[in-house]
Amino acid sequence: MKKIIQLVISLTTISAVCAAVLATVNAITKTQIAAIREKAAQNAAKAIMPPVKSIDKIKGKDGAGDSFVGKNGAGKIVAYAVVGSAKGYGGDISLMIGFTPEKKIIGYKKLEAYETPGLGMNLVAEEFTKQFKGMDASKDLKVKKDGGGVEAITSATITTRAVCAAINAARRQLETLLPPAAADKK
Numbered sequence: 001m002k003k004i005i006q007l008v009i010s011l012t013t014i015s016a017v018c019a020a021v022l023a024t025v026n027a028i029t030k031t032q033i034a035a036i037r038e039k040a041a042q043n044a045a046k047a048i049m050p051p052v053k054s055i056d057k058i059k060g061k062d063g064a065g066d067s068f069v070g071k072n073g074a075g076k077i078v079a080y081a082v083v084g085s086a087k088g089y090g091g092d093i094s095l096m097i098g099f100t101p102e103k104k105i106i107g108y109k110k111l112e113a114y115e116t117p118g119l120g121m122n123l124v125a126e127e128f129t130k131q132f133k134g135m136d137a138s139k140d141l142k143v144k145k146d147g148g149g150v151e152a153i154t155s156a157t158i159t160t161r162a163v164c165a166a167i168n169a170a171r172r173q174l175e176t177l178l179p180p181a182a183a184d185k186k
Contacts, residue, residue, distance in 0.1 A: 044109035045081035048098035084170030088162035090114040097170040103138045120159035137171045
């Protein structure tokens with residue numbers, strides 16, 4: 001009995017020390033990880049926008065992530081970059097989607113995705129992504145199998161549906177950023 005109590009105390013002590021170390025490492029790296037993610041989002045926004053004079057960060061509403069707005073030399077808004085996320089086959093898919101003020105898709109960049117290599121990870125392949133350029137996103141996008149106009153990645157329909165869902169989520173977030181008159185145009 002005494003041996004069991006000693007083992008329980010030893011395991012409890014080891015577990016407490018490990019938990020303390022993990023909590024310390026998390027506290028130290030939390031801000032660095034946030035800064036890296038912010039920089040990745042800014043780089044993705046720059047990459048999908050047309051050439052602009054300035055890119056400003058705007059706070060998302062209702063707990064949504066930050067978005068970016070691109071302006072030309074005259075200060076006119078020419079593009080938005082908004083994060084959209086959805087559940088894919090291998091986990092969450094997070095994309096930075098570029099939109100014109102008229103809700104046309106400029107393109108997207110992957111921020112995070114853990115899809116099957118060679119199948120679902122084709123969500124970044126040019127053959128797949130180019131179909132979205134210029135597409136009207138004022139209504140929900142759907143895969144052709146679901147009655148929409150998006151051609152699915154072969155053997156990765158779940159991933160394709162997730163890309164559509166992420167774009168749809170980003171569009172809904174965009175609508176909260178647009179002036180009321182622009183948001184009403186559908």
